[in-house]
Amino acid sequence: MENIKAYIQEHKDRFINELIELLKMPSVSANPAFSLDIINTAAAVKASLEKAGCDFVEICDTPGNPIVYGEKIIDPNLPTILVYGHYDVQPADPIELWTSPPFEPVIKKTETHPDGAIFARGSCDDKGQMYMHVKALEYMIQSNTLPCNVKFMIEGEEEIGSKSLSWFVERNQEKLKNDVILISDTGMISNQQPSITTGLRGLSYVEVEVTGPNRDLHSGLYGGAVANPINILAKMIASLHDENNHINIPGFYDNVAELSLEERAEMAKAPFNLDNYKKALDLNDIYGEKGYNTNERNSIRPTLDVNGIWGGYTGEGAKTVIASKAFAKISMRLVPNQDWEQITELFTKHFISIAPAGVTVKVKPHHGGQGYVTPTDSIGYKAANMAYTETFGVPAIPVRSGGSIPIVALFEKELKSKTILMGFGLDSDAIHSPNEHFGIFNYLKGIETIPLFYKYFVELSK
């Protein structure tokens, strides 16, 4: 497919600049302060789909952030590919750790990205990877090589649980009808070794509040005589893991799908260097559940992490106070067969049950989603693998990811079709962290590889 390479060469500066414009919009879904930016970003995505060649595009209202829907139907008898992506991004804080402003994209060369990478919140997750599909469509339209129908569904709440998307999908099954769902919102092993994500973890995200005295108290006059909500919260959080780092919530592991030794051996074949892993994170050692290695701990095993904690005096200097309340945001990553709503209930019941007298505890579920595993013998998987093999020169390796795209399970349930996760980002791209970036190589390689997926998917579907 020399034409696509030539087309990318000719247009790559424009491809990059268009993405940079999109990255300038702070479409943070977690914070209502950015709701206007959300609207503007949705409008920009709509315009880009029209420009690329969709013959119908609309911004669909939802109870939350709008969803951009677009389509190019060339022949009802041909297969239909549904492309999913999201235009919302994670909050940028801690801002002070960014080496350049999160919403002022700049291109910098890195060791991993000698051709340069675009540094901006959302560059990899997911604006950059989503936009690869828009540009791939542009090429197929311009070169008259679009081999099937395509539908786009780009949402604005992925980073906060995709509530409105479920609402939308349940109400638009006919409109969204497709033969395969294609998503680029995951990573690959390296720029030399593509991989296809065959499993995702589910998620249960809750916020807890521990209340002690009805007002902040002087720690001298009351210290030692009343339950300190921060000390208690720490005790409660600590008790959620045992000495082997198993999660201490009754029933938590009941439905966990255990992998066979063969499957674990297969997984272990993926290239991984523990020393480099520790070095990249400046860790003197790793940490985690006894009996599993690093790649298992963050993919096939459920986890519980505190994502945020706050209470009392956090300003400069010292304040001798006992806070009235302490808070924490806690998320659990789940594996296939764990139901997120049931896990949320188990957590809530357990967490309230371990609160000592002297405090009251509230648990507020934020959102969640089911885990997912995709078969490697499907037409979609094979087409993706053929596409990667052609552009990278080596076949893709199937990997289980620790991340969550809760709606993948929803798609299978509501739309009855399989999802193929063709990720082009790297673990080192710092998604959800300061200095998120996306390699120019990866961006352009994605645009080059996607049309091949279309080609082989249609061929294999015949």
Next chain:
Amino acid sequence: MENIKAYIQEHKDRFINELIELLKMPSVSANPAFSLDIINTAAAVKASLEKAGCDFVEICDTPGNPIVYGEKIIDPNLPTILVYGHYDVQPADPIELWTSPPFEPVIKKTETHPDGAIFARGSCDDKGQMYMHVKALEYMIQSNTLPCNVKFMIEGEEEIGSKSLSWFVERNQEKLKNDVILISDTGMISNQQPSITTGLRGLSYVEVEVTGPNRDLHSGLYGGAVANPINILAKMIASLHDENNHINIPGFYDNVAELSLEERAEMAKAPFNLDNYKKALDLNDIYGEKGYNTNERNSIRPTLDVNGIWGGYTGEGAKTVIASKAFAKISMRLVPNQDWEQITELFTKHFISIAPAGVTVKVKPHHGGQGYVTPTDSIGYKAANMAYTETFGVPAIPVRSGGSIPIVALFEKELKSKTILMGFGLDSDAIHSPNEHFGIFNYLKGIETIPLFYKYFVELSK
């Protein structure tokens, strides 16, 4: 002493308004943003001492906030009383919990204060109680009844550890020479039952920092595979108390002065109603060290409380992140014979020793001070008791306070004189909390009682 009653009646509106002006100044010592207000407040205190009748007043520079020194020497052969107080205040946050702005004083009636109380940060701790002494001096000068020499030392770093005060006291022992030190920076049992604080707890205040990975990480891709600094901090904090709420730091209790059963029985005579205590704080139960009751837990026993904790995402909504760092401010209240510097060392050594592989820990000492116990057979104690007995109609009860005024121990060491703690605030005055207030009754009663202390102290000294 009818004249003082009449004088107070005649001038009470001015007394209240002068204090209100002082309370409008946000002299928060913990936050450098208020350093100009600190300077202005010191100047206002200087002016008030001059106006009251000191014949020498100066603002003394220190390595930190200035100290206001004033004196009225009537006869070198007469006893000298050194009045100590502080013009700095605690931070006002959480601001949103104040029913009126912390630095816009208003008078409101409460159940405890039917004559009204002044609501403002610092109204009780310590501007209001310090200013009682200024007004008492004014009366004694105006009525020509000042029976001895008086010196004032009003500092601006009490809420952050009085570092500069120690520096100042060590360098000015001759200037500060006195026969007794008089401080109103504590409370009393009730408006019907005065009490004299005979013991104070020491303090060690530290800040801890737990660092895991060198950047914030995606909790899906890394969750379960690396040590989460917040989970680890919670585990470490939880381990600082055992199941009986004894503090789990090796050597922590080695020098704790245990009270005899007789002394504990004596303490138990102070009026205390557990139901009212719980009701006032909306607590379903109390909490604390096994084997001790509430009044013992917050006075004769050392304690460890987290005063603040923060890490990760604390904004609105959800962010699936593993923070690179987690922080906590931790303070320990100490009892007589525990050396705060040694305890700070023990804590630091222990806290670092319990850090698991996968994180690094830093401990930064903020400040501290020694505990203190004063005898009840001293001239100063007797004079204070006689003064209370005359103005309240009942003798004062000696009580051990849980709070800390670290410099009291320093005074004894450097100036070789005893400190008398004549407090006029109430536990319910919410010092260090939102809606701090000081009863008008208490303010005026203090002004009425203080000159009697002077009178009896001089008489008993003959």
